[in-house]
Amino acid sequence: MTAHTYVPHLLSRAGAASALTLATIGGTMLAPGAATEAHAASHSTKALKIAASKKGAPYMRGATGPNRFDCSGLTLYSFKKAGKSLPRTAQSQYNRTRHISASGRQPGDLVFFHYGRSVYHVGIYAGNGKIWHSPKTGSHVKLERIWSNSVWYGRVR
Known part of the structure; x- marks a missing residue:
């Protein structure tokens, strides 16, 4: 044959x-399952590009876009535009993702900053130790180096 x-x-x-x-x-x-992983990677890549396109958008607590964001609002907005839904808060987003190691992180994965067991901030991994995020009042969406070792990584399914 x-x-x-x-x-x-x-x-x-x-x-x-x-x-x-x-x-x-x-x-x-x-x-x-391999096709599922490739599909997830394409959503993550799109979400990363969408977050980067929001560079300079001002931070506003509780905002989910399209012109103002808080940290989890930016990740929610970016993944929604890429075809994936996420819950509203950083902690809920962490609970929804597939947890991965720092060595397994890839651009488009979520980076969760935590204190003890509580997540207080989230951004989208851009590679080279940097994230796109909306950090705090008075700031804006920007690319910034990860400043803490107290981070966990999650992949949107």
Whole structure:
């Protein structure tokens, strides 16, 4: 059986439900779940670009955009525009994400600043130890270096 006839034959033998879990990219078979990870990465990349596009927008407590933001308002707005929903507060956003290690962080992941077990601030990881965030009253959306070791990382699913 040739490669061209083998894949359709395999799919017909696997059944419709199993066929839905298979994906081919460039002739390479991917494991179930791999497409989901790629889909999540594309949402995160879009959210990161949206947050960056809001550079200079003023901070306003409780604001969720499109022209003013607080920290979790910026992440909520950015992911909503990228096709994903998040809860309103930084703590609730942390509770909703898939928690990842610092070594596994990628641009587009959320960075949660915490004191003890309580999350008090959130931004979107931009790479190279920096985040896009809306920091505080009197400030604006900006790219800034992560200033604390008391951070957790989360990936929006």
